Amino acid sequence: MTITRPDADIAVIGGGIVGLSCALQLTLCGRSVVLLDPGDTRRGASFGNAGVINRASLFPVAGPGLWRNLARYACNRDSAVSLRYRALPGVLPWIRGALSRAHEAAWREASAALDPLTAGALAEHRALAELTGAAGLLSQRGYLKLYRTEAAFEAASLEGEILAHHRVEVVALDEHEIADLEPVLTRRFARGLLFPESGAVTRPGELVERYRGALAGRGALLLESICDRIEPGPDDVAIHWPGGVLHASQVVLAAGAWSGPLARKLGYRFPLAAERGYHRHFRVGASPSRPFHDTGGAYVVSPAGDGVVRLLSGIEIAAPGDPPNHRQINAVTDEARQTLKLGAPVESEPWLGSRPSTPDGLPIIGRAPRHPNVIFAFGHGHIGLSTGPLTGRIVADLADQRRPPIPIEPFAPERFRL
Numbered sequence: 001m002t003i004t005r006p007d008a009d010i011a012v013i014g015g016g017i018v019g020l021s022c023a024l025q026l027t028l029c030g031r032s033v034v035l036l037d038p039g040d041t042r043r044g045a046s047f048g049n050a051g052v053i054n055r056a057s058l059f060p061v062a063g064p065g066l067w068r069n070l071a072r073y074a075c076n077r078d079s080a081v082s083l084r085y086r087a088l089p090g091v092l093p094w095i096r097g098a099l100s101r102a103h104e105a106a107w108r109e110a111s112a113a114l115d116p117l118t119a120g121a122l123a124e125h126r127a128l129a130e131l132t133g134a135a136g137l138l139s140q141r142g143y144l145k146l147y148r149t150e151a152a153f154e155a156a157s158l159e160g161e162i163l164a165h166h167r168v169e170v171v172a173l174d175e176h177e178i179a180d181l182e183p184v185l186t187r188r189f190a191r192g193l194l195f196p197e198s199g200a201v202t203r204p205g206e207l208v209e210r211y212r213g214a215l216a217g218r219g220a221l222l223l224e225s226i227c228d229r230i231e232p233g234p235d236d237v238a239i240h241w242p243g244g245v246l247h248a249s250q251v252v253l254a255a256g257a258w259s260g261p262l263a264r265k266l267g268y269r270f271p272l273a274a275e276r277g278y279h280r281h282f283r284v285g286a287s288p289s290r291p292f293h294d295t296g297g298a299y300v301v302s303p304a305g306d307g308v309v310r311l312l313s314g315i316e317i318a319a320p321g322d323p324p325n326h327r328q329i330n331a332v333t334d335e336a337r338q339t340l341k342l343g344a345p346v347e348s349e350p351w352l353g354s355r356p357s358t359p360d361g362l363p364i365i366g367r368a369p370r371h372p373n374v375i376f377a378f379g380h381g382h383i384g385l386s387t388g389p390l391t392g393r394i395v396a397d398l399a400d401q402r403r404p405p406i407p408i409e410p411f412a413p414e415r416f417r418l
C-alpha cells in the first residue's frame with residue numbers, strides 16, 4: 001500500500017518524548033505530521049525515567065572522575081555502572097570515544113553546549129504541558145543531590161565550579177538543612193545541593209500518553225507501526241513500514257536508542273550505545289517532596305504521587321536483546337531502604353529502558369549531512385526527558401529553515417566521522 005498525503009508533509013519516526021515534542025512543535029508551526037511508532041509506550045525510555053527536568057545536568061557520563069572508578073566499573077564492582085562483556089564488540093566505538101573525552105577540557109566544552117539546552121528545558125515543558133492539558137503532571141520543587149561524606153562532596157567540586165560558571169542556581173545544604181528539607185530521609189547525608197530551577201514530572205509515561213493524545217487532536221496521523229527504512233529521493237522521502245510506503249517532504253528520525261540501525265541503513269555509522277536503566281515503584285508512608293540522587297548509593301528516588309515513589313538504578317551496558325539483569329536494581333533497593341522507609345513494591349518485575357547515548361554526552365540534532373530532507377533528533381542520553389520539548393522546537397525551526405533559538409553547532413551529526 002502506498003500512502004500519499006501531500007498535506008502530511010513531515011514524517012516523524014519515534015513516539016518517545018523527543019519524537020512527540022518534534023511532532024507537536026511542527027503542528028504548532030502549521031505543518032501536518034505523520035508519526036510512526038509501534039505504540040507500546042512502556043518500551044521507550046520516556047516511559048520510565050526519573051522524571052527530573054534537570055537544569056544542572058550539564059555533564060557527560062565520562063568525565064575526569066571516570067579514571068578513578070574505571071577499574072571498579074570494568075570489574076562490575078560498583079552498582080553505578082554494569083557492563084556485560086558480550087556487548088563489548090558493539091559498543092567499543094562508544095567506549096573509545098567516551099574515554100578519549102574523559103578529561104576536564106572536554107567536560108567544560110560539553111557543559112557549555114548543554115547549558116542553553118537545559119536552561120530552556122522547564123519553560124518549554126510548561127508550554128507543551130499547557131497545550132496538552134498535562135500541566136498537573138509538572139512541579140517545580142527543585143532537585144536534590146546528596147553526598148554521604150565531606151570527601152565525596154569535595155570530590156565533586158569541579159562540577160560545582162562549572163555550574164557556578166553557567167549561573168545555575170544552587171543552594172548548598174549541610175546535614176541539618178537536609179534533614180529539615182526532607183524529614184522523611186532516615187540516612188544521614190553530610191552535604192547536599194538543591195537545584196531550585198529543576199522541575200519534575202510525576203509520571204513520565206502519563207505525560208507521553210497526553211502528548212500522544214494531543215497530537216491526534218491536532219490532526220496528526222498516528223501510525224502504530226515501526227519504520228523499516230528511510231529512503232530519501234530528490235523531491236521527497238519514502239518511508240518504508242510493514243504496511244507499505246509513505247511519502248513525505250521531510251522526515252525526522254527520533255527513535256531514541258533504535259535510531260542507530262535506521263541511520264546505518266542510510267549510510268551513517270554513529271558510535272552509539274544504549275545505556276540501560278531499571279526502575280521499580282514502592283509504596284511509602286511518607287514521600288520526599290522532590291526527586292533526590294543519593295550519589296553514594298548510585299540511585300535516584302522520585303515522588304510518583306499517591307503514596308508511591310519510583311526508584312531508579314544506574315547504567316547497564318548490554319547487547320540489544322540481552323535479557324534483564326536485576327542485580328543493579330536489587331542492590332540499590334537495599335541501599336534505598338536505608339534512606340527511606342520503602343514499603344511493598346508496586347510491580348512484580350522492575351521496568352527496563354534504554355537511554356540513547358553518544359560518547360560525548362551531547363544529543364545529535366541537525367540535518368543528515370548527505371540527505372538534506374532528513375533531520376536527526378536522537379542521542380539524548382540522560383537528559384532526554386528534560387530537553388525533548390526544546391529539541392522539538394529546534395527541529396521545527398530547522399524544518400522551516402528558521403534560525404533555532406539556541407546554538408546547535410555542538411549537536412551537529414558531522415562531529416562524528418560518518
Ligand SMILES: Cc1cc2nc3c(=O)[nH]c(=O)nc-3n(C[C@H](O)[C@H](O)[C@H](O)COP(=O)(O)OP(=O)(O)OC[C@H]3O[C@@H](n4cnc5c(N)ncnc54)[C@H](O)[C@@H]3O)c2cc1C
Pocket residue numbers: 013014015016017018019036037038039040041043044045046047048049050051052053054225226227228254255256257258262275276277278279312313353354355356378379380381382383384385386387
Ligand atoms: C532509568 C532512566 C532514568 C532517566 N531519568 C531521566 C531524568 O530524570 N531526566 C531526563 O531528562 N532524562 C532521563 N532519562 C533519559 C530519558 O528518558 C531519555 O533520554 C529520553 O526518554 C529519550 O527519549 P526518546 O524519545 O529519544 O526515546 P524513547 O523514549 O526511547 O522513544 C523512542 C521511541 O521510538 C520507537 N521506535 C523504536 N524503533 C522504531 C522504529 N523502527 N520505527 C518507529 N518507532 C520506533 C520506540 O518504540 C519508542 O517509542 C532516564 C532514562 C532512564 C532509562
